[in-house]
Amino acid sequence: xxxxxxxxxxxxxxxxxxxxxxxxxxxxxxxxxxxxxxxxxxxxxxxxxxxxxxxxxxxxxxxxxxxxxxxxxxxxxxxxxxxxxxxxxxxxxxxxxxxxxxxxxxxxxxxxxxxxxxxxxxxxxxxxxxxxxxxxxxxxxxxxxxxxxxxxxxxxxxxxxxxxxxxxxxxxxxxxxxxxxxxxxxxxxxxxxxxxxxxxxxxxxxxxxxxxxxxxxxxxxxxxxxxxxxxxxxxxxxxxxxxxxxxxxxxxxxxxxxxxxxxxxxxxxxxxxxxxxxxxxxxxxxxxxxxxxxxxxxxxxxxxxxxxxxxxx
Amino acid sequence: xxxxxxxxxxxxxxxxxxxxxxxxxxxxxxxxxxxxxxxxxxxxxxxxxxxxxxxxxxxxxxxxxxxxxxxxxxxxxxxxxxxxxxxxxxxxxxxxxxxxxxxxxxxxxxxxxxxxxxxxxxxxxxxxxxxxxxxxxxxxxxxxxxxxxxxxxxxxxxxxxxxxxxxxxxxxxxxxxxxxxxxxxxxxxxxxxxxxxxxxxxxxxxxxxxxxxxxxxxxxxxxxxxxxxxxxxxxxxxxxxxxxxxxxxxxxxxxxxxxxxxxxxxxxxxxxxxxxxxxxxxxxxxxx
Numbered sequence: 001x002x003x004x005x006x007x008x009x010x011x012x013x014x015x016x017x018x019x020x021x022x023x024x025x026x027x028x029x030x031x032x033x034x035x036x037x038x039x040x041x042x043x044x045x046x047x048x049x050x051x052x053x054x055x056x057x058x059x060x061x062x063x064x065x066x067x068x069x070x071x072x073x074x075x076x077x078x079x080x081x082x083x084x085x086x087x088x089x090x091x092x093x094x095x096x097x098x099x100x101x102x103x104x105x106x107x108x109x110x111x112x113x114x115x116x117x118x119x120x121x122x123x124x125x126x127x128x129x130x131x132x133x134x135x136x137x138x139x140x141x142x143x144x145x146x147x148x149x150x151x152x153x154x155x156x157x158x159x160x161x162x163x164x165x166x167x168x169x170x171x172x173x174x175x176x177x178x179x180x181x182x183x184x185x186x187x188x189x190x191x192x193x194x195x196x197x198x199x200x201x202x203x204x205x206x207x208x209x210x211x212x213x214x215x216x217x218x219x220x221x222x223x224x225x226x227x228x229x230x231x232x233x234x235x236x237x238x239x240x241x242x243x244x245x246x247x248x249x250x251x252x253x254x255x256x257x258x259x260x261x262x263x264x265x266x267x268x269x270x271x272x273x274x275x276x277x278x279x280x281x282x283x284x285x286x287x288x289x290x291x292x293x294x295x296x297x298x299x300x301x302x303x304x305x306x307x308x309x310x311x312x313x
Numbered sequence: 314x315x316x317x318x319x320x321x322x323x324x325x326x327x328x329x330x331x332x333x334x335x336x337x338x339x340x341x342x343x344x345x346x347x348x349x350x351x352x353x354x355x356x357x358x359x360x361x362x363x364x365x366x367x368x369x370x371x372x373x374x375x376x377x378x379x380x381x382x383x384x385x386x387x388x389x390x391x392x393x394x395x396x397x398x399x400x401x402x403x404x405x406x407x408x409x410x411x412x413x414x415x416x417x418x419x420x421x422x423x424x425x426x427x428x429x430x431x432x433x434x435x436x437x438x439x440x441x442x443x444x445x446x447x448x449x450x451x452x453x454x455x456x457x458x459x460x461x462x463x464x465x466x467x468x469x470x471x472x473x474x475x476x477x478x479x480x481x482x483x484x485x486x487x488x489x490x491x492x493x494x495x496x497x498x499x500x501x502x503x504x505x506x507x508x509x510x511x512x513x514x515x516x517x518x519x520x521x522x523x524x525x526x527x528x529x530x531x532x533x534x535x536x537x538x539x540x541x542x543x544x545x546x547x548x549x550x551x552x553x554x555x556x557x558x559x560x561x562x563x564x565x566x567x568x569x570x571x572x573x574x575x576x577x578x579x580x581x582x583x584x585x586x587x588x589x590x591x592x593x594x595x596x597x598x599x600x601x
Contacts, residue, residue, distance in 0.1 A: 298534070299534035299535065299536060299556075299559070299560060300362050300365070300531070300534070300535045300536060300537060301536045301537070302536040302537035303369075303537070305536065
């Protein structure tokens, strides 16, 4: 959908938040991959990335046992004690109790649950809010919600805003991450418009998040950059600092370092903390730990020396 | 009007693609007359790392093929080398081999592929077996491929030496990363072009060119390489032995020898295959 054919409410919102220069963004992010990060800086970056990982499992075949082992892995990603714990585990609401048992009551690893009929969001608002309430009551520290993409694209912006506000209110003390599902928003203009919409409803300590990982297009440097710039503009305008979480498709340590370069050069060092930046990923943690091990020993380790690397022998 | 010369950029074959070194480094290669021939990439340890990743990705698919199919593919490789006999011989003579010796080397390389193609569905009968036990069950030993194997090809002969080390490793379902002859890398580049159009899946054989001094230490320590088949001098052997001990990998050395020693039947057979299979012993109840 091009801006000219968009519903009038969406068109007015585009005018309010400003357009995105597509070529400019893509040229800008291409530069992020050219930074040379070696030795001590690389080790520091890798450890920072480990501490920002939301270790995720969102599969129909998840079980309490699998979630418990995920929690152990998040608490202690590697036998080398110099490797920090992950930021959080991210799971389905039905497994929150099992995860809380596995992590213990005062865990350094936070417990995030997707809610609001993840990944489609296509149920009644009351059902979605009940799901959030239940996840928080079961012990979730953070809630990952999806926005109503259908309503957004149809120009029902007030409805999207009200739904986000309702979830914020329902979350209580839990932090909220608003998933825009950039793969379904189609253009950078839409991503910026949706980001600005969500940012207006959020509290300090909340996040906006790129995607569910369930569609073809996930986090890329470019769509993350559009969201980072929306966060920057919101911060400069209101003084409210919102966090960012790219999710899906970030598999290698090298990619993670590129994303960190983007944060540092767009939002500055204040965002280089797990309190304001997360990676939603399942395979990334293994590669980060593997690269840290390579830096420590000087030899390339085999992937099967780390947990859950089943792709080869 | 004379045509402008069209020269080839030699590029190593890794993961089914023709790469330049990630470092961008090359070195000028002169032919036997001393004339400039081409710039050959100097691969680095990162190129080796990428090649190992490619080989690891190709491993399960290659190992799952039937022995018969692996034999067919190796035989077809031999067929294609036979068809390009003149081209490979010319590549050898250009860098100093006499014409008769070059033809002998290419023919022997073709025969070596055919030799190991024949072994594909036969080595298991010699290496595996049903072990005698005093109990109501069978006890089998079967050979399994080890995974990714590193090959350090000799300086001479550049084609036959490389293929004599690579063929027995891949016949059992291993995949390889091979460092081509340092002084004469061009036949290995040409072999990469042959592999690209053969039935061999991408990533089963990955060819690197470069300096041994740059790459031998990484071949030694890379833990994802499960074995090394090498022609190496005493100093290199020390580096390889130490690194292999650290990363627990098997090492097989072949003596550095002139062409004549690589031509004969003594340079082939079951032993080079046996060196890179892992015997797996298992039991099974009788009658179930």
